[in-house]
Amino acid sequence: MSPMEPEEARSPEQRKADTLAKLAQEAVDVWVATASADGEAHLVPLSLAWDGDRVILATERRSRTFANLQRSGRARLALGPERDVVMIDAVLVSVIDAGMVPHSVGDAYAAQADWDPRQAGEGFVYVVLAPERIQAWREANEIAGRTLMRHGKWLT
Amino acid sequence: MSPMEPEEARSPEQRKADTLAKLAQEAVDVWVATASADGEAHLVPLSLAWDGDRVILATERRSRTFANLQRSGRARLALGPERDVVMIDAVLVSVIDAGMVPHSVGDAYAAQADWDPRQAGEGFVYVVLAPERIQAWREANEIAGRTLMRHGKWLT
Numbered sequence: 001m002s003p004m005e006p007e008e009a010r011s012p013e014q015r016k017a018d019t020l021a022k023l024a025q026e027a028v029d030v031w032v033a034t035a036s037a038d039g040e041a042h043l044v045p046l047s048l049a050w051d052g053d054r055v056i057l058a059t060e061r062r063s064r065t066f067a068n069l070q071r072s073g074r075a076r077l078a079l080g081p082e083r084d085v086v087m088i089d090a091v092l093v094s095v096i097d098a099g100m101v102p103h104s105v106g107d108a109y110a111a112q113a114d115w116d117p118r119q120a121g122e123g124f125v126y127v128v129l130a131p132e133r134i135q136a137w138r139e140a141n142e143i144a145g146r147t148l149m150r151h152g153k154w155l156t
Numbered sequence: 157m158s159p160m161e162p163e164e165a166r167s168p169e170q171r172k173a174d175t176l177a178k179l180a181q182e183a184v185d186v187w188v189a190t191a192s193a194d195g196e197a198h199l200v201p202l203s204l205a206w207d208g209d210r211v212i213l214a215t216e217r218r219s220r221t222f223a224n225l226q227r228s229g230r231a232r233l234a235l236g237p238e239r240d241v242v243m244i245d246a247v248l249v250s251v252i253d254a255g256m257v258p259h260s261v262g263d264a265y266a267a268q269a270d271w272d273p274r275q276a277g278e279g280f281v282y283v284v285l286a287p288e289r290i291q292a293w294r295e296a297n298e299i300a301g302r303t304l305m306r307h308g309k310w311l312t
Contacts, residue, residue: 028238029238029239030238031187031199031234031236031238033189033197033198033199033232034197035191035192035195035196035197036191036195037195038195039191039192039193039194039195039227039228040191040228040230041189041190041191041197041198041199041224041228041230041231041232042189042197042232043187043189043197043199043232043233043234043243044243045234045236045238045239045241068197071195072195072196072197074196074197075197076189076197076198076199077199078187078199078201080187080201080236080237080238081236081237082184082185082186082187082201082236083185083201085201087199087200
């Protein structure tokens with residue numbers, strides 16, 4: 001983020017539309033920040049699927065991200081690039097073993113992401129996250145008005 | 157990250173060269189993940205400067221990122237895009253009030269970043285971070301060999 005003002009700030013409607021478009025992109029990764037009980041941050045890029053309400057990720061059951069998610073029930077997600085960001089504070093709503101995932105979820109994930117955890121061997125899980133807060137901004141002139149969703153409700 | 161194998165995996169030398177080039181880019185932001193004492197992750201994009209050994213960031217003294225950094229002394233940094241990543245685990249080595257920063261540091265930051273915290277009013281601090289571990293990968297075929305620095309020492 002920098003205090004430059006290169007372009008007009010977008011309207012709330014435009015930011016929401018841009019955010020939904022970013023979430024619906026194919027083969028896109030999201031940065032996933034989680035924390036351990038002793039307060040150490042972890043950060044990894046993971047493929048993303050979006051069902052219109054929820055973020056669906058897949059990761060290895062033995063990963064630090066999964067351990068942190070299970071413990072805290074929370075993650076902070078970011079879609080880039082860094083000067084056109086969407087930040088999502090989300091809560092964990094379910095965990096589904098890749099071997100037991102409903103076809104609807106598994107197919108939706110495989111369609112948007114460019115890989116299929118069901119084909120990737122043992123040990124993968126889907127995690128379903130519900131956004132509580134979504135913010136979007138490009139440069140400093142978009143810091144005002146950056147909050148698009150609060151307490152799980154779109155403001156626009 | 158996806159289990160595709162679109163290109164040849166880069167050599168360690170190439171990954172190091174690419175990593176140093178990314179760190180030296182002008183007007184680039186880095187994702188900064190930190191954690192609070194109660195295990196909540198925070199994640200923000202911040203402008204980056206690199207002096208050849210250390211990452212220099214600037215942020216508001218009252219930010220959550222700064223509070224988390226001061227408490228834990230650690231951050232996990234990521235340079236994107238998400239499928240050409242550099243991940244840096246770093247420790248905090250110093251904090252310098254923007255009003256008291258040596259010219260050499262302030263000028264180096266302003267030259268690489270596209271803003272100058274010294275001109276941005278009260279309340280900004282520089283934080284200097286020493287990388288302990290650096291990893292770089294593009295796709296799943298680069299997971300092997302992703303570690304370029306360990307315990308603060310380049311392996312190549």
